[in-house]
Amino acid sequence: MTAPHGQDEMEAQFAQWRQYVQCRRELQQSDAEELEDHLRGSVDELIAVGLRADEAFLVAVKRMGSLDDLSREFAREHSERLWKQLVLTGETDSPVAATRSRRDLVAMVLCGAGAAASIKLPELFGMGFEEDADRFYATNFSLFALPWLAAFLAWRRRARPALIGVLLALFALGVVAANVYPLAADSQSVVLTAIHLPIALWFVVGLAYVADDLRSSRRRMDFIRFTGEWFVYFVLIALGGGVLIAFMFGTFEAIGISPDVFISQWLLPCGFLAAVVVAGWLVEAKQGVVENIAPVLTRLFTPLFTAVLLAFLVAFGWTSAGIDVEREALILFNLLLVVVLGLLLYSISARDPLAPPGLFDKLQFALVVSALVIDVLVLLEITGRITEYGTTPNKAAALGENVILLANLAWSAWLVLGFVRRRTPFGALERWQTGYLPVYAAWAWIVVLVFPPLFSYL
Amino acid sequence: MRVAKDLVAAAATPMVLGILGEGESYGYAILRRINELSGGELDWTEGLLYPLLHRLERLGYAESSWQSVSGERRRKYYRITNKGLAELAEQRRQWDTVVDALKEIWLGPGDFRPLTAIPLGGQA
Numbered sequence: 018m019t020a021p022h023g024q025d026e027m028e029a030q031f032a033q034w035r036q037y038v039q040c041r042r043e044l045q046q047s048d049a050e051e052l053e054d055h056l057r058g059s060v061d062e063l064i065a066v067g068l069r070a071d072e073a074f075l076v077a078v079k080r081m082g083s084l085d086d087l088s089r090e091f092a093r094e095h096s097e098r099l100w101k102q103l104v105l106t107g108e109t110d111s112p113v114a115a116t117r118s119r120r121d122l123v124a125m126v127l128c129g130a131g132a133a134a135s136i137k138l139p140e141l142f143g144m145g146f147e148e149d150a151d152r153f154y155a156t157n158f159s160l161f162a163l164p165w166l167a168a169f170l171a172w173r174r175r176a177r178p179a180l181i182g183v184l185l186a187l188f189a190l191g192v193v194a195a196n197v198y199p200l201a202a203d204s205q206s207v208v209l210t211a212i213h214l215p216i217a218l219w220f221v222v223g224l225a226y227v228a229d230d231l232r233s234s235r236r237r238m239d240f241i242r243f244t245g246e247w248f249v250y251f252v253l254i255a256l257g258g259g260v261l262i263a264f265m266f267g268t269f270e271a272i273g274i275s276p277d278v279f280i281s282q283w284l285l286p287c288g289f290l291a292a293v294v295v296a297g298w299l300v301e302a303k304q305g306v307v308e309n310i311a312p313v314l315t316r317l318f319t320p321l322f323t324a325v326l327l328a329f330l331v332a333f334g335w336t337s338a339g340i341d342v343e344r345e346a347l348i349l350f351n352l353l354l355v356v357v358l359g360l361l362l363y364s365i366s367a368r369d370p371l372a373p374p375g376l377f378d379k380l381q382f383a384l385v386v387s388a389l390v391i392d393v394l395v396l397l398e399i400t401g402r403i404t405e406y407g408t409t410p411n412k413a414a415a416l417g418e419n420v421i422l423l424a425n426l427a428w429s430a431w432l433v434l435g436f437v438r439r440r441t442p443f444g445a446l447e448r449w450q451t452g453y454l455p456v457y458a459a460w461a462w463i464v465v466l467v468f469p470p471l472f473s474y475l
Numbered sequence: 476m477r478v479a480k481d482l483v484a485a486a487a488t489p490m491v492l493g494i495l496g497e498g499e500s501y502g503y504a505i506l507r508r509i510n511e512l513s514g515g516e517l518d519w520t521e522g523l524l525y526p527l528l529h530r531l532e533r534l535g536y537a538e539s540s541w542q543s544v545s546g547e548r549r550r551k552y553y554r555i556t557n558k559g560l561a562e563l564a565e566q567r568r569q570w571d572t573v574v575d576a577l578k579e580i581w582l583g584p585g586d587f588r589p590l591t592a593i594p595l596g597g598q599a
Binding site for chain 2: 047048050051052055058087089093094
């Protein structure tokens with residue numbers, strides 16, 4: 018009855034209508050299909066009584082009422098749909114996505130199991146936890162976990178063979194750095210390596226993460242987001258693990274079996290390493306399903322940190338006492354800069370680059386500047402100490418980090434100021450941060466590789 | 476005359492269960508049937524019907540299956556279950572009670588006054 022032309026036009030209208038329906042979170046694919054069938058029934062009937070196709074479509078849509086009302090009614094029956102659920106496998110609407118998520122799950126289980134098993138591998142060669150292998154595990158633990166996470170990410174992104182080669186080479190370099198130098202178990206360098214090797218290797222994971230486009234600023238920003246979410250998930254899993262361990266300990270104690278050895282030798286190390294991979298998989302799987310939490314925490318804590326730092330500056334000026342710069346203090350102020358940088362990074366990561374500057378950006382500027390002022394005060398104190406007493410690996414590493422963070426924050430402050438005054442676009446700040454990432458990686462590698470020989474394995 | 480929304484909602488479940496009791500059906504056909512039965516007086520919307528069908532399915536009163544009709548179109552058919560039939564019987568018993576009581580009041584025992592004696596048009 019309808020000409021093919023009219024039919025095409027109507028199909029286009031149906032497609033458009035479908036799109037509108039699919040934008041509604043309350044309405045799932047199957048609901049959309051059911052409603053479309055209803056609409057088509059209505060249209061067919063109207064055409065049968067003599068309306069033209071386009072008229073029939075209009076009347077039928079009008080009769081169905083507004084989508085707002087419709088989705089409100091659906092929401093009353095299906096309130097759970099307003100909570101986005103992270104489905105672990107399948108059950109998504111499209112079969113392609115379902116197979117993909119199932120394959121991801123399998124790969125994650127393999128990598129997680131690999132990580133958990135690999136930490137027990139050295140025991141076969143006489144490197145048990147009981148034996149005096151503290152130094153071995155302190156410097157090597159990240160080498161048991163992060164390659165598996167990188168493998169999972171590289172697999173997921175179908176990394177090119179060349180990149181896989183680079184990843185392998187870098188992890189091999191990590192093995193060398195952790196084991197080749199003759200470091201005493203109580204040397205400062207062991208602690209430095211234990212701290213810096215995971216950082217260096219994390220950037221190798223980053224390399225696997227941005228596999229498809231190494232230079233892209235957007236992809237690097239994605240990696241920063243990934244890092245934040247991964248950390249949050251990891252902490253959550255660790256908390257869950259703590260509860261599990263507490264119950265395991267309590268219940269087995271109650272029947273006279275002490276699970277100490279099992280917990281400390283198996284559950285804790287294996288669970289820890291598997292959690293590294295599982296957290297990475299969770300972030301990948303839930304991307305776009307659950308809102309990112311790191312930016313929310315940032316929003317919450319930026320004003321609070323700003324207030325504390327400003328209060329500190331006021332109190333410092335008031336009492337006019339010097340800062341007591343011990344090694345702990347230096348580390349503390351380093352961590353402070355890391356936190357401020359984190360607050361900056363995660364608010365950048367969640368910000369719409371096109372939005373005009375607002376109150377929050379001014380607050381951020383105040384935060385960065387106050388952190389900078391505090392740091393300069395500390396730095397002045399420190400350099401005085403070092404020139405007086407000479408340096409150690411710890412002091413050199415802490416100082417180097419301080420300078421790196423200071424440089425980053427100083428330029429960031431300048432860019433934020435420019436942005437607040439509408440002189441520079443927001444993208445400049447984003448590019449500065451993502452372009453700076455290799456600096457951290459390079460410094461971590463320097464501390465791991467160059468410091469021990471430089472300070473004669475102190 | 477339009478039936479009030481609350482009354483439509485209250486009668487919705489027994490009505491849909493009753494229609495499904497006549498045989499397997501789908502959304503559009505159910506709406507058509509309701510229209511037919513009430514002479515167009517019952518104002519049913521899709522927003523009332525489909526969530527209700529989903530609720531009946533969740534409660535186990537009905538089960539659904541997708542069947543393909545002409546070409547690529549698929550249609551979701553609903554079928555009443557044994558549990559649904561039991562619920563229908565229970566609802567019927569309740570509605571009979573209500574209807575009987577109303578009749579008793581409006582018509583009186585053995586009183587065969589025609590219904591028109593009651594002012595229906597409100598304050599005209």
